[in-house]
Amino acid sequence: MTRSPYELTTPPEVLARLHPRLRTYFGAVPPGHVGRGEGVFAVVGTPRRWLWPLLALFARDAVMFPVWERQVPFTVENRAARVRRGPGTGREARPAVRxxxxxxxxxxxxxMVDAITAGPDGLVDNLGRRGRVSALLRAEVDATGPDAGALRLVSTRVTFRALGRDRRLPAVVSPRVTLVERFDDEADRQRVSLVLSAPVLGTLYRYEGAFRYEIVPDAGPRRGR
Incomplete structure (x- = not known):
């Protein structure tokens, strides 16, 4: 893969506004290499325990978890991949970062597992091991202001696969994902913030933290369960 899904779906003038250190993270992972990061999440999950039974269902597919914890150590591993979404074998495998x-x-x-792909309508995040839930994302990069150089991804459509078909959730009930990745020069760390919210209910799930990231030769996976 010579270009990442972000580069394939986002206008060059938008990507040009990215902080230079973020261009490595959102660029292509070279063959024979892997992107690895390590850091700490200040918070993960939701304190609204009535949501935990639902989150436990998503946990089975490595999407979200029924927790509310602070100062959680974490690692991230990004690998180039190709993803074929949908039934059968006739669908073209699309460039992806898993x-x-x-x-x-x-x-x-x-x-937590997901695969960012370059779909026909733009950038798509396929969530979980089986990718049954996906979100079409709009990429934004501010040229000025407090988030200048940061990448903001906002979901514009959420679909789920059931009975062999992709079904789009109506806007009035569809959850909204907002992900912000920025680089903190003073701390020499990348900072990430994700918020999953829904109409009326507000914030359903979130995580935010900081980490260091680099592209290294691939010596094999180092993952948790």
Whole structure:
């Protein structure tokens, strides 16, 4: 893969506004290499325990987890991949970056899995090991202001696969994902913030933290369960 899904779906003038250190993270992972990062999440999950039974269902597919913890050590591993979404074998495999984010919770180690792909309508995040839930994302990079140089991804459509078909959730009930990745020059760390929210209910799930990231030769996977 010579270009990443971000480079294939985002206008060059938008990517040009990225902080130079973020261009490595959102660029292509070279053959024979892997992107690895290590840091700490200040918070992960939700304090709204009535949501935990639902989150436990998503946890089975490595999407979200029924937790609310602070100061959670984590690692991230990004690998170039190709993803074929949908039934059958006739669909073209699309360029992707598959990410494994491993959280070291007090209750044990858990890994969140997703694959960012270059879809026909733009950037798509396929969530979980099986990718049954996906979100179409809009990429934004501010040229000025407090988030200048940061990449902000905002979901514009959420679909789920059931009975062999992709079904789009109506806007009035569809959750919204907002992800911000920025580089902190003073701390020499990349900072990430993700918020999953829903109409009326507000914030359902979130995580935020900081980490260091580099592209290294691939010596094999180092992942949690």
């Amino acid at each position: 990410a494994h984010r491993t959280f070291h919770f007090r209750s044990g180690t858990r890994t």
